[in-house]
Structure formats: structure tokens, C-alpha cells
Amino acid sequence: MGAEMPVLTMVIIVVATALIFDFTNGFHDSANAMATSVATGAFKPKRAVLLAALMNLIGACLSTEVAKTISSGIVDDALVSEEMVFAALVGAILWNLLTWLLGLPSSSSHAIFGALIGSVVVQAGMAGVHPSVIASKILLPALVAPVVAGLASFLATKIAYHGEHNAPKGAKRRYREAQRASSLLVALAHGTSDGQKTMGIITLVLVAAGYQEGGTAPQWWVIISAGLAIALGTYSGGWRIMRTMGKGMAEIESPQGFAAETSSMAAILASSHLGFGLSTTHVVSGAIMGTGLARTPDEVRWSTAGRMLSAWLLTLPCAGLVGAGASWLSHQGIFGFVLVLLVLIVLSALIWTISRRNHVSSDNVNDTHEVKVLAKAQAAIAESAITNPLASTLPEGVTTSHPMAATPLALTRLRNKKPKKKKKKKSSVLGATYSTEENVKPGHRKAAKTTAAGEKKEA
Amino acid sequence: MTPQAIDWAALGNVAIVTIVATVIIASLMSAANWCFSEDGMVDGVIPLGKKIGGFAILTVMGLIVLFGIYLIVPYFR
Known part of the structure; x- marks a missing residue:
């Protein structure tokens, strides 16, 4: 000893x-x-x-x-x-x-x-x-x-x-x-x-x-x-x-x-x-x-x-x-x-x-029922989106791979998100590309897809 | 392990008390909910009898909460 x-x-x-x-x-x-x-x-x-x-x-x-x-x-x-x-x-x-x-x-x-x-x-x-x-x-x-x-x-x-x-x-x-x-x-x-x-x-x-x-x-x-x-x-x-x-x-x-x-x-x-x-x-x-x-x-x-x-x-x-x-x-x-x-x-x-x-926090604790350990966060969200009953009613241009489309709660937040006035911005988050336009009602965003040539196209 | 090491009587008491207490409280809450529900409203107003019954039940439930605090806090015993 x-x-x-x-x-x-x-x-x-x-x-x-x-x-x-x-x-x-x-x-x-x-x-x-x-x-x-x-x-x-x-x-x-x-x-x-x-x-x-x-x-x-x-x-x-x-x-x-x-x-x-x-x-x-x-x-x-x-x-x-x-x-x-x-x-x-x-x-x-x-x-x-x-x-x-x-x-x-x-x-x-x-x-x-x-x-x-x-x-x-x-x-x-x-x-x-x-x-x-x-x-x-x-x-x-x-x-x-x-x-x-x-x-x-x-x-x-x-x-x-x-x-x-x-x-x-x-x-x-x-x-x-x-x-x-x-x-x-x-x-x-x-x-x-x-x-x-x-x-x-x-x-x-x-x-x-x-x-x-x-x-x-x-x-x-x-x-x-x-x-x-x-x-x-x-x-x-x-x-x-x-x-x-x-x-x-x-x-x-x-x-x-x-x-x-x-x-x-x-x-x-x-x-x-x-x-x-x-x-x-x-x-x-x-x-x-x-x-x-x-x-x-x-x-x-x-x-x-x-x-x-x-x-x-x-x-x-x-x-x-x-x-x-x-x-x-x-x-x-x-x-x-x-x-x-x-x-x-x-x-x-x-x-x-x-x-x-x-990471599970107070912001996303209710977003899904699974606690993933080693799987990538995106894969977990995509898997959850497959059974998402609201997937068929996603705003135009927002695909199920969009992280905000993962759960009904997140979708509700996405729809109710107030449009930003006088701001035209193109965002690309995990595969979904869309642009926000002023005076767009929540849930009725017009989608804009960026083509290979970089031109915007109305969906 | 000998059977005498397990306090079966205490185990039974815990099970019975848990189930009975839960059923009583759930029944009271269900009754209070019925008293304040929109069913049976007259001209959009809850009848006086139902309202009094509802508040009486809520008072009993409040006393149960106080009894729970009495059981929880060692200082009171």
C-alpha cells in the first residue's frame, strides 16, 4: 500500500x-x-x-x-x-x-x-x-x-x-x-x-x-x-x-x-x-x-x-x-x-x-420523444419527420429535411413566425432554400428556389 | 433471504393507501371539473348549486394539499 x-x-x-x-x-x-x-x-x-x-x-x-x-x-x-x-x-x-x-x-x-x-x-x-x-x-x-x-x-x-x-x-x-x-x-x-x-x-x-x-x-x-x-x-x-x-x-x-x-x-x-x-x-x-x-x-x-x-x-x-x-x-x-x-x-x-x-435543452425538450446519443441530430430530425402528420402541409419550398419541419410544435412555430418587414433574405438551412418576402402571412410564405444557375424561381 | 425480512404488511398498507388516496383525489377533481364545466349552463351561467358544490370540493382538495404538506415537512411532526 x-x-x-x-x-x-x-x-x-x-x-x-x-x-x-x-x-x-x-x-x-x-x-x-x-x-x-x-x-x-x-x-x-x-x-x-x-x-x-x-x-x-x-x-x-x-x-x-x-x-x-x-x-x-x-x-x-x-x-x-x-x-x-x-x-x-x-x-x-x-x-x-x-x-x-x-x-x-x-x-x-x-x-x-x-x-x-x-x-x-x-x-x-x-x-x-x-x-x-x-x-x-x-x-x-x-x-x-x-x-x-x-x-x-x-x-x-x-x-x-x-x-x-x-x-x-x-x-x-x-x-x-x-x-x-x-x-x-x-x-x-x-x-x-x-x-x-x-x-x-x-x-x-x-x-x-x-x-x-x-x-x-x-x-x-x-x-x-x-x-x-x-x-x-x-x-x-x-x-x-x-x-x-x-x-x-x-x-x-x-x-x-x-x-x-x-x-x-x-x-x-x-x-x-x-x-x-x-x-x-x-x-x-x-x-x-x-x-x-x-x-x-x-x-x-x-x-x-x-x-x-x-x-x-x-x-x-x-x-x-x-x-x-x-x-x-x-x-x-x-x-x-x-x-x-x-x-x-x-x-x-x-x-x-x-x-x-x-443536445436536449429547455427549447427542444418537447420537440420529439427520442433521446439520441450518437446519431447525428439531422438524421434524428429527418426520421421524426417521416411520421410527422403535418409533413404534407409544409409551407411551400420547405421540405421535410428542414429542421423546423421536424415536429408539429416546431411547424406551428414556423407558421406563426411573424414575417420580417421590408427584408428580403435568402436562407439556406440544411437543404431547404427559401426566401422571405414582406407582408407574407404566416404559413403562406412564397417559396423561392435557387436553380443551378442561381436564378430565383417561384415555386 | 427469509420471508421475515420483508415487511409484507407495510407493503400491503402502502399499496392500499396509495390506490385509495389516488382514487379519492381523482374523483374529487373529476367532480369539481363537472361542477365548473359548460354542460348544464343556464343562459351561459353556471347554476348556483353547481358553483357552490365546486368550490366546496376545491376547498376539500386544498385541505388535502395542506395535509400533504403536513406529511412532507418533518418540522410539523
């Missing part, structure tokens, strides 16, 4: 890593509260994440009860060291980033638990892990949560639509307003539960390093920093996951959004107060699936559901493997510890760089 790192340095690094995990937890879970509201238009995207961030911050600061154990009995906390916590955080962060890149909602709690299990097994052996608790607190809830929430959401949707396909007249507006309240409650509940997770981790590290007495409450800077970290993560949006949850499984309307959020809220509160913890991510995903089944069963995207289920099943083993690897390396001494840190930084940067190829 190599040289040991000074305790203070290790504590600082671990605390910083914990806050980074809290940030990833924030953007990973922001979709839980706001995905349906953004999809149905109850909130504009930016306003949704701002409100969710505020609710998370308030919830995190209101939560004074720190988790008695960071692992809920899954591992023997007496054996957990700062190194193991660091390795677990690295594993959880990388899994969160990977699933974010793929646009797959997965449980951050399960990620940290899985990474911690791997980390403990490497350094303390199987004796440090309690398999029965893993089954009862991770595996079974992962199976039960989506089923319970999905069933509740299914029934609520049937009630909202009175068994019909279309909502009663005027209902969508009223349900949209009700959605705002329900989504804010979900965000508040998320803040109170997930906010204390990182506070507990940081406090445990401080106690283990001798900087705080055992059994004392988190220090004020721990509460504020953890609250801010999760709030900032929430505000950053996690738009890739937001798109999957809001549109990836099924196209939903505001009554469905209300049904999904109500069932999620009921499941979260029931589970936290009746002694059987359920993951918020699993609950909300199941609820959205349930409401999709209730109204448009033929249009539910089972491929997306299958990918999500795969991500849930792989969370524990994959995060565990990364946690185990990080734990082994960091246990080799200061160089191993630094190597783990470098790997975390490099892989995080790589994932972020790959995500920029098909």
Missing part, C-alpha cells in the same frame, strides 16, 4: 464529491416532479425547473432528521470508511451521468447503494453486506413501486376521462392548473427525502475523520451546501430524462399528468410514513406508464419501458462494479485515490461531450 493521504485533504475531496453526487441527483430527479407538467404545458420548461429547484432547496433545508445510517442497514456502517464512501460516490456519479446521457430515469438512491455495496465488498468482504436487506429494501421496492403507482394512475385516468378517450370539454385547462400544485408537492417531497441523503454522507465522513462528534446534527454549512447542490442540479434541468419521462413512454394530456402526479404523491407519502420505502423515480415512471395505458394503450412505447426496466435492473450491479473498482484503486494509496479522481473527471467530461452531439 502506498503513502496515505492527509485526513483533511481526503475529507475535502470526499465532501466535494458528495456535493457533485448531490448535483447529479438533482438533475436526474428533476424530471420526477416536472416531466409531465412540462409535457402538458402546465409549466414552461425553465419555470418548471426553477420552481422545482426552489422546492428542493426548501425541502432540503426543512429536513432536520438525518438518516440514521447512510445505507439503511444494507451494509454494516461500522465498517464504512472515507475511502469506501468516496468510491461509492464515484460509482453513483458515473452511473447517474451514463443514464442521463441515455435519457433513462434511474434511481440515484439505488446507484449509491449499489456502489456502496461494491465498495464494501472489496475492502470488507461479503460479511459487510446484508443480502436480506438488499432484497427487502432495494429489489422488492423496485418491482413494487411502478406496479402500485401504475395501477393507481390507471384508475385515476379512467376516472378523469370518464372512461372515454377524450377529456370532457374545458377539463384540460382545469387539470393543467391542478397539475401545478401536485408537481410542486412532489418536488417538495423529493427535497426533504433526497436532500438529507448527502447531508448524512457528509456528516458521516466528518464524524469518521474526527471533525464532528457522533450523534450530532449536520452543521449549517452542510445543510446549505447540500441544499444548494441539489437545487442547482434540479435547475440545470436534466432535459434528456425530462424528455423520456414526459414524452418517451406515451403522449400525455393534462388530466393524465394530474393522475400520474397524484398517484406518485400518494405512493411517496404512503411509503415514507408506513415504513416501506419506494424510489421516487420508479414510482413516477410507473405512474406515467399507467396513465398511458389507461388512455392510449396502443400508443405506449414499450421499447422505452423496456430500456428503462433494463436500466433499473442494471443499476445495482453496474454501480456496484464501478464502486468496487474505485474502492480497490483508492485503497492502494494516494496514487490510486488520485487515479480514481482523474478517471471520474475524464469520464464525466467525455459523457458531457458526447451529450452535446444531440
Whole structure:
């Protein structure tokens, strides 16, 4: 074993890593509260994440009860060291980033638990892990949560639509307003539960390093920093996951959004107060699936559901493997510890760089249901345009390869775009060439095509 | 894993409470929606009885929201 790192340095690094995990937890879970509201238009995207961030911050600061154990009995906390916590955080962060890149909602709690299990097994052996608790607190809830929430959401949707396909007249507006309240409650509940997770981790590290007495409450800077970290993560949006949850499984309307959020809220509160913890991510995903089944069963995207289920099943083993690897390396001494840190930084940067190829933001989160990773953005748009029902009504001269023709929403924006007065400009965007002329009504632009000779020709 | 490690009673309670609570809230919202809907309007005005019923239901739903906040915020318990 190599040289040991000074305790203070290790504590600082671990605390910083914990806050980074809290940030990833924030953007990973922001979709839980706001995905349906953004999809149905109850909130504009930016306003949704701002409100969710505020609710998370308030919830995190209101939560004074720190988790008695960071692992809920899954591992023997007496054996957990700062190194193991660091390795677990690295594993959880990388899994969160990977699933974010793929646009797959997965449980951050399960990620940290899985990474911690791997980390403990490497350094303390199987004796440090309690398999029965893993089954009862991770595996079974992962199976039960989506089923319970999905069933509740299914029934609520049937009630909202009175068994019909279309909502009663005027209902969508009223349900949209009700959605705002329900989504804010979900965000508040998320803040109170997930906010204390990182506070507990940081406090445990401080106690283990001798900087705080055992059994004392988190220090004020721990509460504020953890609250801010999760709030900032929430505000950053996690738009890739937001798109999957809001549109990836099924196209939903505001009554469905209300049904999904109500069932999620009921499941979260029931589970936290009746002694059987359920993951918020699993609950909300199941609820959205349930409401999709209730109204448009033929249009539910089972491929997306299958990918999500795969991500849930792989969370524990994959995060565990990364946690185990990080734990082994960091246990080799200061160089191993630094190597783990470098790997975390490099892989995080790589994932972020790959995500920029098909950037999902607040501006385009509702434009399509797919989250592309490696395909070119144009190909994704062209593929989406093939099934675009409005493709036959495109303005003259604008072909389906035009990026603005990708989706109904984008087409509506294109049509409603006010013509610029006294400006004659020729634009060429990805194969479509057209010119704007003054006093042209929206949706009735006269197309102008440029011939090989460069002469304009009226279409 | 032993069956005793799983709290089946708590699991059942969570499932039942979730479904019942959701159905109740969804029913209230549906009823409120009916009260304020355009169906049954007289000369473009919602009948007084429906309006009173609608606001009563909204009040109950507001109380449910407050109860939810009470359950969420640890300070209140």
C-alpha cells in the first residue's frame, strides 16, 4: 500500500464529491416532479425547473432528521470508511451521468447503494453486506413501486376521462392548473427525502475523520451546501430524462399528468410514513406508464419501458462494479485515490461531450420523444419527420429535411413566425432554400428556389 | 433471504393507501371539473348549486394539499 493521504485533504475531496453526487441527483430527479407538467404545458420548461429547484432547496433545508445510517442497514456502517464512501460516490456519479446521457430515469438512491455495496465488498468482504436487506429494501421496492403507482394512475385516468378517450370539454385547462400544485408537492417531497441523503454522507465522513462528534446534527454549512447542490442540479434541468419521462413512454394530456402526479404523491407519502420505502423515480415512471395505458394503450412505447426496466435492473450491479473498482484503486494509496479522481473527471467530461452531439435543452425538450446519443441530430430530425402528420402541409419550398419541419410544435412555430418587414433574405438551412418576402402571412410564405444557375424561381 | 425480512404488511398498507388516496383525489377533481364545466349552463351561467358544490370540493382538495404538506415537512411532526 502506498503513502496515505492527509485526513483533511481526503475529507475535502470526499465532501466535494458528495456535493457533485448531490448535483447529479438533482438533475436526474428533476424530471420526477416536472416531466409531465412540462409535457402538458402546465409549466414552461425553465419555470418548471426553477420552481422545482426552489422546492428542493426548501425541502432540503426543512429536513432536520438525518438518516440514521447512510445505507439503511444494507451494509454494516461500522465498517464504512472515507475511502469506501468516496468510491461509492464515484460509482453513483458515473452511473447517474451514463443514464442521463441515455435519457433513462434511474434511481440515484439505488446507484449509491449499489456502489456502496461494491465498495464494501472489496475492502470488507461479503460479511459487510446484508443480502436480506438488499432484497427487502432495494429489489422488492423496485418491482413494487411502478406496479402500485401504475395501477393507481390507471384508475385515476379512467376516472378523469370518464372512461372515454377524450377529456370532457374545458377539463384540460382545469387539470393543467391542478397539475401545478401536485408537481410542486412532489418536488417538495423529493427535497426533504433526497436532500438529507448527502447531508448524512457528509456528516458521516466528518464524524469518521474526527471533525464532528457522533450523534450530532449536520452543521449549517452542510445543510446549505447540500441544499444548494441539489437545487442547482434540479435547475440545470436534466432535459434528456425530462424528455423520456414526459414524452418517451406515451403522449400525455393534462388530466393524465394530474393522475400520474397524484398517484406518485400518494405512493411517496404512503411509503415514507408506513415504513416501506419506494424510489421516487420508479414510482413516477410507473405512474406515467399507467396513465398511458389507461388512455392510449396502443400508443405506449414499450421499447422505452423496456430500456428503462433494463436500466433499473442494471443499476445495482453496474454501480456496484464501478464502486468496487474505485474502492480497490483508492485503497492502494494516494496514487490510486488520485487515479480514481482523474478517471471520474475524464469520464464525466467525455459523457458531457458526447451529450452535446444531440443536445436536449429547455427549447427542444418537447420537440420529439427520442433521446439520441450518437446519431447525428439531422438524421434524428429527418426520421421524426417521416411520421410527422403535418409533413404534407409544409409551407411551400420547405421540405421535410428542414429542421423546423421536424415536429408539429416546431411547424406551428414556423407558421406563426411573424414575417420580417421590408427584408428580403435568402436562407439556406440544411437543404431547404427559401426566401422571405414582406407582408407574407404566416404559413403562406412564397417559396423561392435557387436553380443551378442561381436564378430565383417561384415555386 | 427469509420471508421475515420483508415487511409484507407495510407493503400491503402502502399499496392500499396509495390506490385509495389516488382514487379519492381523482374523483374529487373529476367532480369539481363537472361542477365548473359548460354542460348544464343556464343562459351561459353556471347554476348556483353547481358553483357552490365546486368550490366546496376545491376547498376539500386544498385541505388535502395542506395535509400533504403536513406529511412532507418533518418540522410539523
